[in-house]
Amino acid sequence: MTLFRQIYSLLFGLFLLVVASLGYVQFTETQNFLTKQMESDLNNTSNSLGIMLIPDLEAGDIVGAETLINVIFEGGYYQQVKLTWLVDGKQQAWENPVNIQGVPQWFIDLDFFKTIKKESTITSGWIQLARLEITAHPGFGYHELWRTMTNAIMVFSVLFLIAIVCARLGLTWILRPLHEIAEHAKEIAQRKFGPDMKIPKTMELKSVVLAFNSMSEQLKQIFNSLDEEVGELRKKNLIDQVSGLPNRQYMMGRLNSWLSEPKSGALVMAKFDWLEEVHSKYGYQVRDETIKLLSEKMKEHLDAITVSVIARIAAYEFAFLITSAEHEKTSKYLQTLIRTINQEMSKAGCKPNENFSIGLAERIGQMSVSDILAQTDNALQKAIKEDKVFHWFETTEKQLFTREQWREHLSNAITNRQFKFKWQPVHLNDGDSISQRELYCQLEIGDKTIHAGQFMPYVELLSLGALLDKCLIETLNEQKLLERNYEPIAINLTFHSLSDPKFHEWLNSFLRSSNLSERICFDIPETGVYSDPDSCEALCTIIRDNGAHFGIDHFGRQFGSMSYLQTLRPSYVKLDQSFAYYDESEHSSELCRALINVARGLDIQVIVTGIEEKPQLERFVPLKTSAYMGYIHPPVDVGPN
Known part of the structure; x- marks a missing residue:
């Protein structure tokens, strides 16, 4: 069971206990009050009726006595009246059935009011004239008790509903920081480091939230430091510091991966001897700056043609891995490469189309790293030997389909x-x-x-x-x-x-x-x-x-x-x-x-x-x-x- 439900159940139980206690007190007090009221009324009626009957009893006027009793009895407040004449022992009785309107019978059957009787002897001087016995009718008591309890239940029900709503809203608001802590803990368990939680006003939860925020920040820093470490190691081991391009080690790894996948494309190797000319004329700093600018331009222009990996594999040698392209796209890539090289050569004061060679081999069928490297190097050496700008390795293997x-x-x-x-x-x-x-x-x-x-x-x-x-x-x-x-x-x-x-x-x-x-x-x-x-x-x-x-x-x-x-x-x-x-x-x-x-x-x-x-x-x-x-x-x- 959740903490919310536990507290909610506790408050629910306490409220029921309070309501039940109040209801019990209200019920017993009302019952006692009505009982005393009926007893008091019965005493008053018995005394007053006894005094009023004395003249009729002394005169032996039976009709007058009956008329007087009928007037009082017809009010319905009495269940039974008995008048016994002591002179001759004659007894007269008046009765009202217990039939109470507006009160359910099951409530009456609970018998909350015991029978209340008042018996008195009517005397004239020292002479006893008659004995009067009056029994109170419980209808008034049951009616008032039922009305009071139904009103109380209605009020308690309304208060109960209001209390439930207020308790739910209040608990939701009070426990909201705790819910946020639980959600934040789940996110941390899933290694999701979001923004810090708001500090709650509740003192007990404040320290917990501060601890969670601190822990989340530390874990986030640990992950970021690991991420930065990966970046630094890549830069240290796989990036050429001069050109900013991947080095030979990275290119060899990519070649292995590329050839193990269902891909097409080509490998290009280029040797830029004109960079040696720049070195001899202007020094290594200008050469390095030229290499950097050349690398940036090649990436900018070649990435617009197709996806490729450009790497500096030696001082004046570069490799270009075209990871997914058909023959026409590869040809366009080669033309763009030559154009970019010539533009940078002109800026460096060198003659275009001289002192650089390019060899290219396409990936056809199943090939190993050594196969494609050998073909590309063969093409490069042939371009150098024949003093050509590029040479495209020709394979005897044909494509299966157009x-x-x-x-x-x-x-x-x-x-x-x-x-x-x-x-x-x-x-x-x-x-x-x-x-x-x-x-x-x-x-x-x-x-x-x-x-x-x-x-x-x-x-x-x-x-x-x-x-x-x-x-x-x-x-x-x-x-x-x-x-x-x-x-x-x-x-x-x-x-x-x-x-x-x-x-x-x-x-x-x-x-x-x-x-x-x-x-x-x-x-x-x-x-x-x-x-x-x-x-x-x-x-x-x-x-x-x-x-x-x-x-x-x-x-x-x-x-x-x-x-x-x-x-x-x-x-x-x-x-x-x-x-x-x-x-x-x-x-x-x-x-x-x-x-x-x-x-x-x-x-x-x-x-x-x-x-x-x-x-x-x-x-x-x-x-x-x-x-x-x-x-x-x-x-x-x-x-x-």
């Missing part, structure tokens, strides 16, 4: 549910227990099985992400995959779904109608959180309110504050695969440890991804992560039930 063919095949597959599923278990660190199963899909076109890495880039390019996600979720439900295991199934949402209001509405409707929504998890890419935080927050609210779960995929990949964890409050985060080869001896170990501490500090489950062997997993044991996944437990086909 863009329009992909559109036709994907639209048909979504409409006709032509996808096959695999799932990969996420194992808890403390044993063989499975935390969740991540779902992957494959596409069958003719006699070919096409992996997600081949068709997902075109899903994004053709803006079919929301339709695909809707199709997969519906198929998941139709095939009753949620009923096969108690472990939740994790679904990777596409970027298109994150910002599509219609998909949000559909997902809300689907989860509301599902009886197993708690067995569905949604993986949201960290890139999407940074690119459209408002849409992601709206989507996460829908997922949470319907009992499903969500997590952040590729956690730690992006540069930026971790404060979104407080806003979104995910159930888990999946570390980016660039941290899979965590090693205590490397500088990145500090960053990895700090990222894990930020998540654990908010009571968020941390899942390590990209684990391929046991020794690799054992390195994460001291960091107290929650679970892991990777080819140490590879994906398996989801066969028919």
Whole structure:
């Protein structure tokens, strides 16, 4: 029972006790008063009637005596009058039945008034003439007692209702600070640090509120310090100090992650020998300033073309990772890059289209890091050797389909549910227990099985992400995959779904109608959180309110504050695969440890991804992560039930 109800019940009981006591006192006092009043009236009537009857009794006038008694008796205040003539023993009696109007019979049957009689002897001198006996009628007493009690009950009822309302309003107002403390405590337990609570006037609660505000502020500072530590470690280990761009270490990690995902794009490597010319002419300070300005312009111009990662990997070498683009967009990106370089060269007093070389290789099919690096470096060396501005690595591997063919095949597959599923278990660190199963899909076109890495880039390019996600979720439900295991199934949402209001509405409707929504998890890419935080927050609210779960995929990949964890409050985060080869001896170990501490500090489950062997997993044991996944437990086909 809540404190409010306990106090409310106590006040309710005390009020009833007071009302009952007052009612009892009122009842007994009224009863005694009416009894005494009837006794007094009976005495007065008996005395006066006895005196008035003396002449008639002396004269033996029976009719006169009867007339006199009738006058008094007809008033209805007496139940019975008996007159006994002592001369001859004759007895006369007058009676009124006990029939009281306006008083319920059950109240009369309670017999609150005992029979009141008055017996007297009428004398004349020393001669006894008659004996008079009068019995009071209880009607007056019952009528007055009933009227008094009904009025009292009505008054008490009104007062009771007023007291209930006043007590409720008063307690609500008095206990409001306590309710705020409880809500604030829940938010702190969920690692949500809002504004300080107002200081209440109640002395007992004032110290509690001050303590809570202090604790909340300290916890907030701890989280902010961890967030700042992550930022400083990123700046120290992953950022080139001169250009402000990511360094080689970050680029290699992103390459690993990018190639493990179903993406398209290209890798570009550029060597700017003209920067050496700037160095020799103006010194290292001007060179460094030129590098900084060049980096800013490249980011400004290239980000307008497509999403990419620009890194300074050596003194005069830069790498450009185009994470999602088809051939035409990549070509436009390359042209913009060359134009930007020439503009900055002209500003630095160098001749355009000289002393720099660019090599480019597209990602086609399944590729490893060494494959794409070798192709890009080969293209760069060829450009240098042939003294060309750029060289595009030519591959003998052809695309499976044209863009329009992909559109036709994907639209048909979504409409006709032509996808096959695999799932990969996420194992808890403390044993063989499975935390969740991540779902992957494959596409069958003719006699070919096409992996997600081949068709997902075109899903994004053709803006079919929301339709695909809707199709997969519906198929998941139709095939009753949620009923096969108690472990939740994790679904990777596409970027298109994150910002599509219609998909949000559909997902809300689907989860509301599902009886197993708690067995569905949604993986949201960290890139999407940074690119459209408002849409992601709206989507996460829908997922949470319907009992499903969500997590952040590729956690730690992006540069930026971790404060979104407080806003979104995910159930888990999946570390980016660039941290899979965590090693205590490397500088990145500090960053990895700090990222894990930020998540654990908010009571968020941390899942390590990209684990391929046991020794690799054992390195994460001291960091107290929650679970892991990777080819140490590879994906398996989801066969028919």
